[in-house]
Amino acid sequence: MKLSHLALLFISSILTISAQGLDPASIIHPEKGSWPTYNGDYSGRRFSALDQINAHNVHDLKLAWLYHAQAGPGGGSPFGVEIKSTPLQIDGVLYFTVPDHAWAVDARTGREIWHYKWQSKGGIHTGNRGVGIYHDWLFFETPDDHLISLDKNSGKFRWAVEIADLAQEYFSTPAPLVIGNHIIVGVGGDSLDVPGFLESRDPETGSVQWRWNTEPIKKGDPGSETWPDEQSMTHGGGMTWLTGTYDPELNLLYWGTGNPNPVHAGQGRKGDNLWTCSIVALNPNTGKLVWWFQPSPHDTHDWDNIEEPVLFDAEINGEKRKLLAQAARNGYFFVLDRTNGKSLVTAPFIDLNWSKGVDSIGRPIPDPAKEPKTDGALVIPASGGATNWPPPSYNPETGLFYVSSSPSYSVYYLTDTTAHPEGYGGRDSGLWAESALKAIDIKTGKIRWSHTFPGEGGSLSGILNTAGHVLFTGDPSGNAIAFDPASGKILWHAALTSTVSNGPMTYELDKKQYLVIGAGDMLYAFTLP
């Protein structure tokens, strides 16, 4: 090949790259200061290497811009627009969503670049976690179970494909996760006892590459021994409604699954109900199950186990281990060996009363006396859980795992006592809750420090740690707060128009570090003066 040809090839490849937006290969080692996925990287740690904003100067943070996300009459959700998505930041542009809506906003100025609205056919509009980006193509899911693809530069519609059946009460909330040429999509929906699944979709066409079903389909399938019959497993729930994490070295995709169905009536589905309320490790190329761990066997309290499976390496008992940690909605903190799913730590992070202890493989043992009863069972925590989807964070500098928690009490009632209940089969009545930020030692599961916010109310907010020795989150009173992650001391706060409703994120542009926080229908950007 002549030199000129080589040069031409080189130039054209540069052009191709620059015109190709986000190369999925680059997500494996994201550039410092970028935020190319829902969690900022594949690990789910939400720990940024940026340190321009740090413990010494965080009190000087000032509002750089704010963006008011307006979805129009009835848009977003029945309670108005609430930004639950974590924006992606790619080439100076932020991309985020609320149900049926996606935006591109200039990351330096907060000026809108485009706003796309999907004409919805219905579905539960409770929230949307955001977008996934593959080269120049943006993907997000909708309450009426479509995967939408847009041109990220123009907001122009490419295509939409149906990923689940709205008539069966599925609705879809996760931010799609991009791994190579796989767009991983999950689904939600608890109303009518439908089976959960996770799918990989083709970025070009939206067609199915593989599908992993949360439950076995027929008697004799692996896992079917944990269900009484085919009827129960094919109506067994186990939704996949929050974006998972990925380890490129092990090539394993980690995902949390939701509660079994019928939600509160367990009498028709005796057994552990695999793989509901589980953490599963899948091969992202094939969707094959590699290992699983079940934090809530036979759940009857609506404790979806979708909370982020956070990946990090740390020494345990003098040995460097590849770990996965999760603070689960049932109130337990789990640390697993992420190569094989074996339990290393199981410890409650709130006082709870539903378990009889922990079994030999690290799973809590549910107390049948605390299952929903016709006359009520008083249980800690309430169905919203000890925590929920708002993103936790792991800080490698402190070795602590941080979670927004809600100690809470509720009475759980069984309303359907038939042998084959349908729908939820029960309900719960929340009594009292408070909110606390907890810092958990990953080696022992012990609470290193805890900050209980004054007042009642179980409000949860996402968490961000940075190399600047600062932890950002929110309180139930609408304050954005910076904590010292080592001690729990408050370093800074700003009063917002509502509670922090997403996971705070950070990025650097033109050597300036930005902190971006969603609160209700507002996106706030802070920088140093």
Place this chain on the structure above:
Amino acid sequence: MFFAVALCASQQQQDAPAPPPPPDQSAAMKEAVRNFLAIGAPPNPEAVKRGQALFVPNCGFCHGTNAHGGNSGPDLVRSVLVLHDQGTGKEITPVIRNGRPAKGMPPFTLTDPQILDIAAFLLSRNQAAANRMEYQLQNVVTGDPKLGEQYFTAHCASCHSPTGDLAHIASKMDAPALQSRFLYPRDQSFFGPSGPPNPRSQVTVDVTLASGQTFSGALNHIDDFSVALTDQSGQHHSWLLESEPGIRVQVHNPLQPHLDLLKQYTDADMHNILAYLETMK
């Protein structure tokens, strides 16, 4: 503080659960919950009645009188075909007219309006299963009133009296609401209003400044950075904690004893106390 309780409903419950159900089951609130759960418009109640009258004798033997499934026919409440029908009759008509001979279902000669009525009945069954906020509780009064009285005398009688503040309490609200109310009294429970707002449950605060000056009143707001109260004259006061070195804030929650007991009750205690309170008609 009280707004935070409201936040608890919308924020904490997140994806799977929904906001608390209607305090008075009013039409507007029912509609709001239906909207949140994305359940379509309810079918015409008259059509549902007619449909049920047709369904029970024609279909009930195999599919169960409430469409849950029976001896030989599948459940229709969660049937994908029925869910796609959405009360239109379009999906179920061919099945009813042609039967499913391979599965032992004979054809039925029902008219179009009759099938529409059956479709409306099935839609009402789908919606009843999907609308968890309207599930009816069964009997919750199962405890022993004598044991409940003993518990009450030992733990509650210093603040409450069955002939004083609690006289006729069981006539003022239904049993589930009363259960929520005594466990932790709020102006409303998930099961509806649990009595009028009680001034006895007002959280108060004493704020003492470094100068020694003290302000007392109803707590309006408290967080890690500020406190606000309304004093007896109705005047609002607020302080930024960082601007008032030496400030002391003392919150008094009259419901604290309820919270302390909440952490101690066994389920039997809860049922016994309710049974005792239910004697106060």
